[in-house]
Amino acid sequence: MMRIDRDIRRLATGLMAPALLLAASCASEDPAAPPNVHLGDDVCAVCHMIVSDERYAAALSVRDERGRVEKPLFDDIGCLFEHEASAPDQEILARHVRHADAGVWIDADAAVYLQSRELHTPMGFGIGALATRAEAESLRERYPGDVIDIEEARRRVLSGEAMAGAGYFGGSQTETGDDGEAVIELEDGRALRLALRTPRDIALGRRPFEIEIHQRGVGGAWRPVGGVDVRIEPWMPSMGHGSPGNEHPTRVEGALHRGVVNFSMPGDWVVHVTLLEGGQELARRSFEFDVRRASPGGSD
Incomplete structure (x- = not known):
């Protein structure tokens, strides 16, 4: 009988040990200590975006x-x-x-x-x-x-x-190119034509941003423009924020300029495009995008 009692006590002690260790661990954890961060997995408690930049969390x-x-x-x-x-x-x-x-x-x-x-x-x-x-x-x-x-x-x-x-543009500060193209008449008499080549119904994530820029020449003919810098700023009006991780378009050939735009959340976005010449702003136009979640298993 005494042997059975000893065995029961050993079993009870073995079962209680993990619980005691867990309790000790919880008791020793500082309630005011910061949490662990899992970049790329954790989600912001307010905007529900992925926490991806450790410098600003x-x-x-x-x-x-x-x-x-x-x-x-x-x-x-x-x-x-x-x-x-x-x-x-x-x-x-x-x-x-x-x-x-x-x-x-x-x-x-x-x-x-x-x-x-x-x-x-x-x-x-x-x-x-x-x-x-x-x-x-x-x-x-x-x-x-x-x-x-x-x-x-x-x-x-x-x-x-x-x-x-922070320098982000609001939607009311620029005009929108609803059809993906815009002709801009400059004060010096020149005219520029912007033609968006990136689909405006597009999947979530970092996507190529392509735009063609032409200048009206002699006789009204359009020719590829040179010497113009392009800056892009994506903006999500419903959430009141932009996104990091964008790359301004650079000229790749002819009139085509290519960069990267980061659509970090699904929904309606506006990409503000600013043209600079010699560091001075020439013009600004905006293009609307309908950003959707990528199809499961899809490559879009």
């Missing part, structure tokens, strides 16, 4: 009404501010943001921020976090802008000022 450590700790992740600090504004009663244990140069977690409240139209952050707020003011000033040498604290960054995001300051 942000996170919260919060305690809900049941006492449970949650750690929502965001692809841009602007999304963190919007989340906080939508849930003002939540208990915030800590705010975290990724270092814009080193890509490591730092304390968001103690961080110093740089807002620059040259910083193309995932949601277009143009705000990067640094650990010290000296680091922010150093980064500003590469990306001219404003060095600010977290409260000013929050104000700019929630007021809409950050989006405008």
Whole structure:
């Protein structure tokens, strides 16, 4: 009988050991610590975009009404501010943001921020976090802008000022080429014709962006234009953001210019096309796109 009791105690101890280890592990985890980030897999808690750039991710450590700790992740600090504004009663244990140069977690409240139209952050707020003011000033040498604290960054995001300051175009600032072509009459008497060659019903992701640019010559004949730089800025009006990872078109042959546009979410997009000559803006036109999810197993 005593032997049976000993066997039962050994069995009970063996069954309890994993539970005790798990409890000890949970007890030792810091509820205010930042979460682990799985780039390319994790999704922003606000905009639901994939978290893909470690330099601009942000996170919260919060305690809900049941006492449970949650750690929502965001692809841009602007999304963190919007989340906080939508849930003002939540208990915030800590705010975290990724270092814009080193890509490591730092304390968001103690961080110093740089807002620059040259910083193309995932949601277009143009705000990067640094650990010290000296680091922010150093980064500003590469990306001219404003060095600010977290409260000013929050104000700019929630007021809409950050989006405008990041340099993204709103749909009302340009005309739309509804048929994929546009003729632009310049003040100096010249005329340019833009002909979009990229399908406007297109699948999600980074896609080739092709456009032909001609100039009207003597006798009204159209000929390929040279010496013009092309800049593109994709914009999703319903979400109020652009996208990173675009490549401006360059001339490949004749009138054809080719680049890459990143449609990061399905839905209606506008691609703003700006033409530059000698660094000066010649004209600007926009083209609408209907972006769909890629077909399962398809190559589109």
